[in-house]
Each structure stands twice: as structure tokens, then as C-alpha cells.
Amino acid sequence: MDKTVKAEGRSIDSAAPRETQSAAKSASRGRAKPPATTRLGVAKTYKLYINGKFPRTESGRYFTVVDSKGNIAANMCRASRKDFREAVLAARSAFSGWADASAYLRGQILYRVAEMLEARAEQFVTELKLMGVDKRTASREVTAAIDCLVYYAGWTDKYQQVFSAVNPVASSHFNFSILEPVGVVSVLTGQNSALLGFVEAIAPVIAGGNTAIALAPEQNPLCAISFAEVLHSSDVPAGVINILSGYRKELAEQFSSHMDINAIIANSNDASEIKIIQEQAANNIKRVIIRTKPIAPDPYQIIDVQETKTTWHPIGG
């Protein structure tokens, strides 16, 4: 099994198109350019991101992503139900640690993600260009994604103050309502804005102390998987964000039906998919957040995946 996978991996590299090779080259900034005739580019193998590791899918399946010119951009892991369940386990295990982390720490870590993305901006511009986005738009998308992370980094220690309450009950009690993360959230991100859409979907989820399993956009998954590398180098604890690539039609039902997922966010315009998600979510009364169009970052997207907890205590001796 292991050997087969390795052999497959090699064949991907040798079959990598010119664009991917040049992407690899451009990533090796600052080095002397080797003679084109002797140096073969080293293309990246795109894998899953589960529990802070980069495994291949346990199913051994793959699907091919083509670039804007019709060349093979990458063979992606076609994640299975089992991969998803592994990711849920990882997210559940990571939940209490992340939820209990101080708001200040979560803010610093999100800011660190922004720093790492800034440092790798060029890599994402290259990936976006490969998929047909023009250079200017690609640059704008990457900087918007960085700014989105900084925006939510700033919210981590503020949304609680804006949206919690001390409630003036009529009896002799002190009564207050605070927000707590809903738990493990599954995220089906939109097909457009491969990087920005993905970052906008998951940043408010983790800013509020939830853990997440996100599905990369099916036909445009490169940036989402590469973003895992950014997360991996940013002190985001293992399991807080898990990223899968695969067939949305196959995985949407798992994302919405799993009994240990507390909420699902789906960017979708597909009425039949929305209906399936909402039906499956009822299995365990999941919170369902459907976004039919992209929306600019705001704190209400943090609140969408928060629970309100109200505590009473008597006043008196």
C-alpha cells in the first residue's frame, strides 16, 4: 500500500505541468537559478490536513484538478467518509483546549496566521493565477485574505463585550449571559475566491473558539490546501482546523449528518444541496448557517456559531 502511494506520488511529480514547475521555482526565492536543462522543478503533492498532519486519504482515491489552460494542476486527495470522521475526532479533541484558550491568545494566533500568509503571499498569487485569476485580482485576493485574518484577530477579545449582557432580573439574583463556542463546526466553502472565500468562512469560526472541518472548493482546492501549510506554521493547535479535499456531492451529507458536529456552515446556491444539508442537520439539531452569497467580514459571523449561556446566582448573605 505504502509503496503504491509513493509510486503514485512520483508519477504526479513527473507529470506536473510547466506551470506547476515554475510555481515551484518561483517559490525558491533568493536562490541562484539553476540551468533549465539540468534542474527539474519539484512540484508539491497536495494532501489532506487532519489533526496537524498532512496525511493522504485513507481511501487511496484521487481526483484531478485542471488549470485554466486545461493542463493537470494537481492530483488531489478524494477524501472519504472515514477521513471526515478522523477529522471530526481531531476537531472534538482539540475543542476544549481551543475554547478555553484566552481570547488574547486566540487573537495572537490568528494574527500570526496573517503574518505567515503575508510571508507566503507570492505562492498564493501563483496558485490563483494558475487557476485563471489575473495577477492584479490574485494579489488583491491574497491581501484581502490577510486583512480578514487581522480583522478577526482583533475581534477575539471584543465580541464578548459587545454581545454579552448583564440581565436585570426582578428577583434577588445576579444574572449574566455570555457567549461560548458552539463546538465542532463543519464548513462547506464556496467555489469562488479559492483563498479569500475559504479564509472568510473559517476565520470567524475559530476566532470564536470553535474547531472546524472545512472542505476545500472542489474544482479550486489548491489554495485551501496550501493554506494548511500557513496554519501549520502559525501555532494553531493541531485539530483546530482540519481541511479536506474531495467531491462535495459525496461529502456534503457527511458534513451535515455527523452526530458529533454541532453546526454546519454552507456557502451554497444549490437548492437541492441546501435541502439535504438542512434535513441531515436535524439528526442532532445542528445549527445550520446557509450563505447564498459572499458577505464581508463582520462580528455577526462569529455570533452565528456561538451559544448564549446564562448564569444565575442569588444575591445575599
Added chain:
Amino acid sequence: MNKAAAPHTLNFDTGWAYSPAPESTDHVHIEDQYKLFIGGKFVAPKSGKYFDTINPANEKVLARVAQAGAADVDRAVTAARDAYDTDWSKMKPAERGKYIYRIARIIQERAREFAVIESMDGGKPIREARDVDIPLAAAHFFYYAGWADKLDYAFPCRTPQSLGVAGQIIPWNFPLLMAAWKIAPALACGNTVVLKPAETTPLTALKLAEVIEAADLPPGVVNILTGDGSTGAAIVNHEDVNKIAFTGSTNVGRIIQRALAGTDKRYTLELGGKAANIIFADAAIDQAVEGVVNAIFFNQGHVCCAGSRLLVQESVADEVIAKLKERMQTLIVGDPLDKNTDIGAINSAEQLERINAYLDLGLEEGAEMFQCGGKNPDKGYWCQPTLFTNVAQSHRIVREEIFGPVLAIQTFRTLDEAVAKANNTQYGLSGGIWTDKGAKIFSVGAKMRAGVIWANTFNKFDPTSPFGGYKESGVGREGGMHGLSAYLDLH
């Protein structure tokens, strides 16, 4: 059942009997038959059908009420839509608020009548109906009335808009209070309402219709349909309803959530619970025992947030259980209209059957049952307060919502064990903590996955206090500023 099991048997049967103190019913008027309240009038159901509502304490018929069919639901939704389009959504918010204030005031004026009818129709002790249900219902209208012209302040950088017609389905445990929880925020936010009270407790909702008539609300702003589950289903599935608010069991909530899939209808669900009430060794034990009694025996345990699981630290378990058994002997089960009664009638024959099935199940599973063995009245539906000890986390009486005066007691040694047991449930509505240490309240309170935490108290409610569950206990909050968002579009 087994008096000898109690370490100290206090005999309250001899020499200490209370004289009967029945609440008078002569000032209460209940019609023989009630129609549906649609478009500001009481109208006969198109279905032509009526059903009896009985007093569960003596099984006597109180009145016949209409069974709303699909055609009646359609008529009510149309009336609500018309009222929304022509009156309610166009009215100045401050004026809307004044109508709701009127409702609050009239309920206060007629409070005693409401309390008596609530007790007669549902079986709850008059003391609870009088001191809890009715005053809180009035307070709810009063609180939300004031929000009507202040909504812009509740949601920074948003312009809240009403949703339209709200379909609301409420349970039988707090009939008028649940109606208030549903109607008050809906109206304050500018929506119109079609409300269905529970099949076994329709009377106070119909009396509320009289109040709405007396408050001179524009016709159709509030419509009240009596009926069974099929009426509720017709409301949920009606195409012109914009929002569903449901309080009831998790199973029905699941069916509703599924039925709403693929529609644009918004929903909030207040569902079941199996709350853990945790007593730490450092708690004020007598106070905690009182709290446990209130947590599980309030309203015959017909409370979704009831503290139906007691987790007691091992070192004080014997003391707590002994005191609890002693205290249970003083609880008076009987005539709900008697002002001395602590535990009234079980709401219906069906519910009594369900509770009794759980009592059998508990014994079958090997738990030890304790009841005081008081005598039940000859007529009506009754269940003596019950404890189960020697239970395991896997027992169904520990896992499932019984919705009766039945407490399952488990012990624990460490704080972490208590939290793990408390959270080991599909539910997450409420939880209790009894300790003398403030730091422990905050640490355990933060770890309990539940929407309402009562620390050194239990079963307290207030219109300003958001209520609602985590996990399978529901979606959304009712009460407080948080309860507004359920009835508003914020985009």
C-alpha cells in the same frame, strides 16, 4: 412506598395535617364550548370538530374546544398576513409597544382568574400558577412591549426588520407563560402570530384571546388555534408562514427541523433536557436539598429544564439522600387548587402512563426506587415524588427525559468526574451547581455545556434572562435581548 428506608421518619400524617385551603373558583368563567380565534373574532372551525379539555385532578370535562383543521390554519395565516400587511408592519413601533403594554396590564388585572384556570386545566398547584406562571407571563409582555421602539439599539450596525407571520406551537407545562414567551417578542418585533396551545391545556390561551380582544389589537395580529399535532403540522407546513417557534420534545423538534428543510422559514426550537444538578461537599447542604426539591418537583417535574439528574459528591451523598428523603415526606400531593399543595396532578393520562413506564423501567434496570407512599386521590392522574439511587450512566432513566417528578441520583468523587457525567447527554438545556466556593462556580459553570446555569439556586425565570439550550435541547434563545433576534431579519 418504603417508609422504613428513610433514616428518620417524620410522621406528618398525625396531628400535623393541614386543613384544606382550596382556592375559590366562583369568580372564574369557563364557557361550555370555545371556537377558534381568527381575525379578531371567535369563529366556528371549518372542520366542524370539537374535543374535550378535562381537569386532570378529577377527570371532569371543563369545556369543549375546537379542533382546527388545515382549512382553519389557512384562514388564520391569511388573517395574520393581512394584519401584517395592512396594520402591524406599518404601525409606529411605539404604538405597537403600547398595545403590548395593554396586554400585560389586562393579564395583571385578571391574574387570579388566569391562575385558577391554569391550575384546573393543567393540574399544577395554584400556588405555582399564582406566584410563577401568571406574573411572569404579564412581565414578559411588559418587558417586550418596551423593546418595540428600541430594536435599533439591540444590534449594532444592523437595521432589524420584522419577518412576517410567525407560527408558534407551545407545550402544556406552562400554557400561558409559553404563550407569552412566544407572542410578546414576536409582536414587539413587528410580526403577526398564529399560535397553537397544547391539546390538553387550551383554556388560558383562549382566555388570552379575550384579553387581546379587550386590548383592541387590530384583527388578525394574534390568532389562536386549538387542536392536536395535526394542527401544528399544518402550521409548520403552511407556505405563507415565515417563522416557526416551537417548544416541546426533541423528537418533535427534529421532525419540525426536517420538515422546514428546503424552505426559507426561520425557526427556533426549545426542546428537551436532562439537567444535572451537582452538589459539592462544600455546599450548604440544607439549602442544596431545598434546591433539589425545587429543581425536580416544581410543576410535577413537567419542566424541560428540570434538574432530573442529581450528582452528589460521594462524601456527602448519604447525608444529602437522607435529608432529601426526609424533605420529600413533607411534600403534599393532591388537589392542585389547594393552597397547601406542593405537587399537583400529572397533566394527562397519557403522560402518567409514560412516567409509570419509566418507573417500571428503572426497577427493571436494577435501580432502587424510593417513594413516600402517600395516598393518591381516587380520581385524576397522580405520581408520588420519586427517587432512584444505584443508577448507572447508561440507564434509560438517567439518559431520557421523563418529564415527571422522578429524580435519578448518581455520585462522583472529583470535579472532573462531575463535569464529565453532567455533560454525558444529548441534551444541554440547564444545569445546577451547589458549592460555597465562588471559583468552583465559575470553573464548573464554564465547563457545563448547557444554556442556563443555576448556581446555588434552580428553576428561576425572568423575561430579561435568555433561555435556551445547547446541543439537542434546541436552537435559539427566548427571553432578554437575545430573544429578539429570533423574530428579526438582521441583514
